[in-house]
């Protein structure tokens with residue numbers, strides 16, 4: 001029933017019923033959590049063999065490097081070869097580093113601020129206020145990073161084919177605008193994958209800042225749940241084709257492939273940018289953890305092995321995403337007060353409730369023992385101007401818990417909406 005068409009009396013009756021249901025939910029004393037965008041224990045189990053690799057006596061990389069020793073800042077060639085195609089970066093331009101791609105994003109922004117980028121007039125810190133474009137809803141840690149480093153954030157609406165490119169092209173005419181955050185595949189949190197034309201426009205557009213960078217965070221490059229394995233368009237190649245070879249920084253990691261926290265992170269870019277980053281990194285470290293890289297190379301010897309492994313993840317994740325859709329459809333499908341995404345891959349579902357209701361939904365859910373990501377977290381400075389977006393992370397809870405948590409969430413979404421409609 002479309003709640004937005006109900007009369008005041010009908011809404012009041014409904015409110016009473018929903019409040020009773022909410023009170024009963026509270027009495028159950030649940031302790032459920034939909035905030036954790038991390039692999040479940042069963043998913044981590046899939047990579048258990050990693051823990052006994054490479055094994056005693058096995059410490060030589062293909063080129064004879066003794067992985068136990070210092071050196072090899074670029075990372076092991078065989079592991080880079082496996083991920084080069086998956087991340088669409090030529091192997092000689094891809095480096096394999098520590099366990100976190102977020103760390104590499106932080107490193108590259110800090111180096112841009114302190115020292116300046118190839119092709120830059122100087123370090124960002126000398127240019128007064130700088131800004132980054134932030135497609136919204138987006139990944140809260142990108143935003144936290146900018147906030148920490150004093151970089152202004154300019155929200156740009158996400159569409160089903162990526163950021164609103166008319167808006168992006170308009171905004172990059174301002175030389176203060178130094179970059180854009182992009183999660184091109186199964187985006188966090190909407191699940192959208194950038195259309196080929198979006199990628200082409202990002203590569204081709206004219207930017208006022210000569211050192212503008214696309215921060216291409218391909219965290220979910222191989223994380224499909226259903227449908228075809230379709231890579232996004234090759235941004236690095238397109239940038240070179242349009243004469244903007246240095247425009248893009250590609251990031252990726254095995255965090256949600258093997259062990260989140262003990263994986264391997266990658267950085268790929270033009271030769272000039274790779275040299276630039278390694279130059280700065282070489283002052284911080286003599287080389288990455290090559291034993292961990294060797295263990296990953298043994299476990300995932302080629303791209304097909306990665307795809308096969310990801311299919312096993314998908315088998316565990318698919319029922320959870322199906323459950324999200326089924327419960328939301330059952331409870332909210334025809335209410336006119338909510339819409340949500342049905343991603344083909346990645347880790348999240350993005351739920352939009354009635355405008356002005358997200359904070360209330362999160363509070364009501366909390367009162368009933370269901371933890372949700374704070375309203376606004378998917379926007380710069382934690383402020384969702386329409387107060388409507390909630391990020392759902394279904395991967396971690398067990399199916400039964402997930403079902404209970406979603407029923408609770410849907411009830412709270414309906415209750416908040418009816419309160420709002422009556423106000």
Ligand code: PLP
Pocket residue numbers: 037099100101102103139183188217219252253254255260261265
């Ligand atoms: N980028 C995105 C879009 C993510 O969603 C996440 C984790 O949720 C990360 C990066 C973190 O990656 P890493 O574990 O490699 O630091």
